[in-house]
């Protein structure tokens with residue numbers, strides 16, 4: 481949301497949230513329930529009470545202290561400014577219709593961010609680049625055409641490419657298969673997770689201090705509150721900025737160059 485996520489000079493501007501070119505759509509559209517991530521209940525399609533008249537978050541610089549870490553972690557991958565500036569031409573304030581489009585564009589922009597990584601792979605780079613071009617053409621369409629996009633079909637096509645990417649990166653020697661595993665709060669410091677398949681794994685609050693995750697697949701893994709201080713994540717596969725922002729790292733944690741290092745890590749204590 482208007483809190484921001486990890487920044488990287490290697491992340492294309494089109495896949496990076498630019499709240500100055502949006503209308504705080506993510507602070508209006510999604511609903512949330514009071515929890516560890518959000519301090520209040522907010523119905524969907526209702527402006528957050530912390531939103532000021534200029535469409536900026538009034539507590540932007542203290543979201544975590546005020547009980548809104550979920551806002552810090554949220555990332556539209558550039559879909560917000562695409563909706564406002566491209567789909568609606570930058571001048572119309574048609575928020576309900578914009579929210580309809582955002583629900584389509586946000587998942588497509590997330591897929592594009594992951595496909596950017598796949599496009600750098602020698603194994604699937606050409607197919608991934610071709611799919612990037614096709615999806616970029618889709619997201620540039622008008623609101624009516626966007627409403628007709630089968631997002632699930634795009635995800636499935638990209639998912640098949642991600643499988644190929646991971647298999648090729650493991651070069652026939654995959655690590656542990658932990659896809660969808662419940663590892664909430666687990667102490668994984670002595671586990672060999674190199675080349676592990678952690679797609680969709682629940683790693684909430686897991687202890688990953690100092691763990692080498694070289695070539696580990698982290699697509700969709702839930703890293704909220706995971707302790708990654710000193711972990712080697714620079715070679716991890718299919719890891720996104722909001723996943724990393726949800727975890728707690730330090731200066732010794734290595735991260736993929738295309739994802740970037742969350743700014744809030746600098747204020748966290750280093751690994752004991």
Ligand code: SF4
Pocket residue numbers: 481482483506507508528529530531536537538539540548551
């Ligand atoms: S707390 Fe701030 S960032 Fe979160 S939804 Fe409200 S206005 Fe947006």
